[in-house]
Amino acid sequence: MNQTLKTACGVGLIGMGLGFYAKQAESLPAMAIRPPGALPEEAFLGACIRCGLCVRDCPYDMLSLGQLGGDVAAGTPYFYARTDPCEMCEDIPCVAACPTNALDHGLTDITDARMGLAVLVDQETCIAFQGLRCEVCFNVCPIRGKAISLEYEHNTRSGKHARFLPVVHSAACTGCGLCEKACILEEAAIKVFPIHLAKGEIGGHYRLGWEEKEKAGQSLVTPDVKHQYNLPEGVRYDLQGRGLIVEPADQQPEPFPSDPLKRLNQGLEDQ
Amino acid sequence: MMAEKSVVGADAITSKGWIKAHRWLILRRISQLSVLGLFLVGPLVGLWIVKGNLAASVTLDTLPLTDPHVLLQSVLSGVSPELSAVVGAIIVIAFYLLVGGRVYCSWVCPVNIVTDGAAWLRRKLGIRSASPLARSTRYWMLLLTLILPLITGSLVWELFNPVSMLFRGIVFGIGMAWVLIVGVFLFDLFITKNGWCGRLCPVGAFYGLLGIGSVIRVVAARRESCDDCMDCFVICPESQVIKPALQGVDKGTGPVILSANCTNCGRCIDVCGKDVFQFGTRFYNTIENASVRQADDCTGAAVHTDNT
Numbered sequence: 164m165n166q167t168l169k170t171a172c173g174v175g176l177i178g179m180g181l182g183f184y185a186k187q188a189e190s191l192p193a194m195a196i197r198p199p200g201a202l203p204e205e206a207f208l209g210a211c212i213r214c215g216l217c218v219r220d221c222p223y224d225m226l227s228l229g230q231l232g233g234d235v236a237a238g239t240p241y242f243y244a245r246t247d248p249c250e251m252c253e254d255i256p257c258v259a260a261c262p263t264n265a266l267d268h269g270l271t272d273i274t275d276a277r278m279g280l281a282v283l284v285d286q287e288t289c290i291a292f293q294g295l296r297c298e299v300c301f302n303v304c305p306i307r308g309k310a311i312s313l314e315y316e317h318n319t320r321s322g323k324h325a326r327f328l329p330v331v332h333s334a335a336c337t338g339c340g341l342c343e344k345a346c347i348l349e350e351a352a353i354k355v356f357p358i359h360l361a362k363g364e365i366g367g368h369y370r371l372g373w374e375e376k377e378k379a380g381q382s383l384v385t386p387d388v389k390h391q392y393n394l395p396e397g398v399r400y401d402l403q404g405r406g407l408i409v410e411p412a413d414q415q416p417e418p419f420p421s422d423p424l425k426r427l428n429q430g431l432e433d434q
Numbered sequence: 435m436m437a438e439k440s441v442v443g444a445d446a447i448t449s450k451g452w453i454k455a456h457r458w459l460i461l462r463r464i465s466q467l468s469v470l471g472l473f474l475v476g477p478l479v480g481l482w483i484v485k486g487n488l489a490a491s492v493t494l495d496t497l498p499l500t501d502p503h504v505l506l507q508s509v510l511s512g513v514s515p516e517l518s519a520v521v522g523a524i525i526v527i528a529f530y531l532l533v534g535g536r537v538y539c540s541w542v543c544p545v546n547i548v549t550d551g552a553a554w555l556r557r558k559l560g561i562r563s564a565s566p567l568a569r570s571t572r573y574w575m576l577l578l579t580l581i582l583p584l585i586t587g588s589l590v591w592e593l594f595n596p597v598s599m600l601f602r603g604i605v606f607g608i609g610m611a612w613v614l615i616v617g618v619f620l621f622d623l624f625i626t627k628n629g630w631c632g633r634l635c636p637v638g639a640f641y642g643l644l645g646i647g648s649v650i651r652v653v654a655a656r657r658e659s660c661d662d663c664m665d666c667f668v669i670c671p672e673s674q675v676i677k678p679a680l681q682g683v684d685k686g687t688g689p690v691i692l693s694a695n696c697t698n699c700g701r702c703i704d705v706c707g708k709d710v711f712q713f714g715t716r717f718y719n720t721i722e723n724a725s726v727r728q729a730d731d732c733t734g735a736a737v738h739t740d741n742t
Contacts, residue, residue, distance in 0.1 A: 166568050174574035182582060185590040208588040209511025212504045212519075213598060214490035215606050219476070228602065230609025237593050237609070238489075238602055262490045262500060262519035263508055 192234040193360055195241040196340060198226055199249060199276035200258040200266040204357075210265035213238025220260035223250045244340025244355040249278060251305050251339050274306060279338030280361035281311070281331045281353055289352035294318040294326050300342035300353050301329050309335040311342060329353065333362065442557065442668050445707030458700025465541045473605045487602045488542070489592075490519060498522035503579070503640040504598070507591060511583035527644060533698065535645020539631060539638045540671075540699035544600045548615055549631050552622035553671065565626040565633065569674070569695075572632075572639035579636045596630070597637045628671040632695075646694040652702060653714035654679045654689040660710050666702035676702065680710070688719030 189208055191197075198217055201207050217240050218226040225247030229235030240257075242249065251273045258266040270276060281300075286292045304311045311329050318324040331353070340355040355361075376382050392400045399408045420426055441447070446455040453460075473491070476482040484493045490500045500522030505515060530538060540546055555561075579591035592598060596618050599611040618630045631638055654660075657680050666680070667673045675693035682688075703711040 167570065170568050170571050170574055174571060174578055177575075178578045178582060181578075181590055181594060182586060185582075185586065185588060185593050189588060205587055206513070209583060209586075210508055210513040212489045212501075212508050212589065213592055213602065214486045215602065216486045216490060216492065218606070219482075219485040228606045230603070230607055230611065231599060231614065232610025237599065237611070260492075261516070262498065262522065263505075263513055263515045265513070268516065 189236050191236070191241070191357070193356055194243055194245070194354075195235050196244055196249075196279050196338065196355055196357070198240050198242070198257045198266055199251075199255055199273060199278055199337070200261075200268070200270035201278070202265060202267060207265050208236060208239065210263050211239050212263050212265070214262065215240070216260040216262065217257035217266060220256040222252065222256060223247070225249065226257065242340070244279075244338075244343040245351055246344070248340030248344045248355075249276075249337075250341075251276070251337065274335075274337060276337040276339075277358060279340070279355040279357050280333055281336050281338065281340070281342050281355050282361050283329060283331060283353045285352040288348055288350075289329070290348070291326060291328055294320055294324055296327065297347060298327055298329065299345045299347055303341045303345040305339065305341060306335050306337065310337070442665050443705030443707070445663060445665070446705050449707045450709075455704050458704050462541055462699060463547070466544060466547060469542050470544060470601070470604060473601075477605065487598070487605050489598055489602070490522060492518075497525075499526055501598075502527050502644070503637055504589070504592065507579060507583045507589050510580055511587045511589060530641060530644050531648055533645075533650045534648040534696070535641035535643065535694060536638060536697040537645070537650075538641040539635075540697035543597055543637070544604065545597050545615070545618060545635075546631065548600070548619050549622050549628065549671075552619045553628060556623055556627060557668070561624065563625060563627070565629065567626055567629060567633040569633055572634055572636060572642075575634055576636040576639040576643075591636065595637065597635065631697075632671055642694040647716075648694075649715050649717075650698065651714060651716045652679075652691045652696060652698060652700065652711055654691065654710050655712050655714065656708070656710050657681070657683065657689055659708040661708055663707065665705040665707075666711070669701045669705045671699070672696060690714065690716055690719040692716065692719070 189204075191204055197204070197207060198221075202210055213228070215228050215238070218228055225242045226240045227242065229237050229239050229241060231237045235241045253273060255270060255273050255276075258268060258270055260266075261268070283289060289297075291297050298313060301307070301311045301313050309332065311331050314328045314330050316326045316328055318326045338355045338358075342353050343351045343355050346353050372383070390402070394400060397410045399410065400406070401408060443455050472484045473487060476485060482495075484491050485495075486492060488501055489504045490498070492498055498518040498521055500519045502523040505519055505523045508515065582588075582590040594614070596611075596614045600608075600615050603609065603611040622629050622631075626633060654676075660680060666676055670676055672693070672695045675691050675696045678685075678687045678693075679689050679691040698713075700711075700713065703709075703713070
């Protein structure tokens with residue numbers, strides 16, 4: 164009996180140790196992305212039996228299994244988008260191979276997958292933001308034009324060009340990582356993050372007035388009185404557009420330019 | 435403790451020849467390496483006969499096999515598996531119900547080669563140490579592996595399990611898991627004889643329980659020929675299972691080794707110079723089945739208590 168108690172206590176202590184270490188070992192690094200259909204991380208770690216069948220059935224060999232001493236829980240599948248992104252097979256063979264629903268068999272359309280979310284993390288290095296033409300991420304995106312769109316914007320630096328800015332839309336992005344792989348920079352400016360890192364969340368109490376207005380068919384508060392601007396002649400104000408507009412009056416030459424050099428030259432030009 | 439011979443089974447080698455005195459050992463190594471080889475020809479040669487690993491596999495794209503212990507942990511963590519996984523587990527369970535649960539340990543598990551190696555070196559170096567661990571520890575470990583998924587919702591044991599680590603490591607890339615395997619080897623070599631498989635491993639405990647009623651068993655069919663050389667006790671990783679069958683004639687115990695902890699490894703058959711043991715079934719476990727023992731043979735019985 165004494166021996167039994169000792170053994171039970173000893174094993175109990177081992178269990179506590181294992182449990183605490185396991186909690187630590189389960190923290191997935193942000194750059195490791197689970198295959199399509201993966202359950203939320205907590206549930207995934209209970210469901211995945213570490214058989215590697217998803218790895219074997221992936222035709223692109225981009226999945227790896229975590230190894231002891233590595234960052235990802237031993238035996239569980241993951242991929243790094245920068246080196247081996249998901250190629251988004253239509254028949255999703257990795258999900259079909261999973262014997263335990265750790266990769267949810269309810270996922271039948273790969274465009275419904277949410278492996279993560281691409282985020283343009285660094286506008287300072289993304290060359291599209293410098294006004295250079297790139298658009299590689301936009302072009303390689305398998306859900307072209309929907310997951311990443313190009314927004315045109317005036318290039319204030321050159322004054323005469325446009326900037327073609329890639330913008331990710333979470334409603335369509337599957338987190339496959341093809342954009343991150345394709346990014347031409349030394350270190351990608353667009354990266355796939357797990358959804359919980361990539362997305363903000365608005366407070367549940369928050370209401371957006373214009374959406375509520377659309378739903379209700381009218382403004383929910385008393386509409387503002389249209390503002391009257393008292394401006395000098397030849398000046399207009401466009402509230403939702405160009406701002407203050409000075410209408411060009413008939414050009415009169417300045418009688419006395421502020422630049423003295425100009426003043427001296429003026430006499431010469433007249434002759 | 436008796437003086438150990440330099441070579442266990444020397445009598446058997448003399449009387450039967452080296453090959454016959456290692457027959458089951460050789461077959462076992464072939465079996466263990468073949469299982470591993472089947473999983474390896476896919477990644478190495480591109481011939482996909484079997485995919486996956488011991489946790490779950492698919493053979494020839496049709497036959498699913500699932501480790502019931504791993505699947506049970508997964509289910510306890512709150513998951514409903516696919517039908518193929520359940521079918522795979524049922525096939526595995528049915529197989530081991532028939533041939534003996536711990537056949538998994540001695541004929542399939544790769545850690546067995548490691549721990550057998552440690553036991554061999556231990557005999558060669560003459561290392562002896564009293565075990566600090568009870569044999570029942572493995573059942574507590576088994577309980578632990580099933581409770582942790584319940585509490586944490588995660589397959590905690592599979593983060594540590596040397597059995598799946600070693601096999602998966604060889605098939606998919608081993609990482610630092612070899613440290614764990616060296617640890618098991620050193621533990622068995624210096625701390626406890628057959629310590630990992632015989633006292634700690636919850637996988638072995640699970641398969642042991644699975645094989646409690648298994649049909650195929652080792653039988654001390656000619657126990658009257660036993661000359662008390664003790665070779666079988668020295669070589670057996672679970673030597674406590676031998677005594678009732680081998681020496682239980684006076685207590686009315688039959689010659690079949692019924693203990694679920696017997697791994698059906700067949701080493702006792704190999705090392706016995708008198709051909710006392712053989713594979714048989716659990717039925718016909720009557721005293722009449724074994725030939726009547728000579729009264730003189732019983733004298734040594736009291737001395738041969740299992741020291742573990």
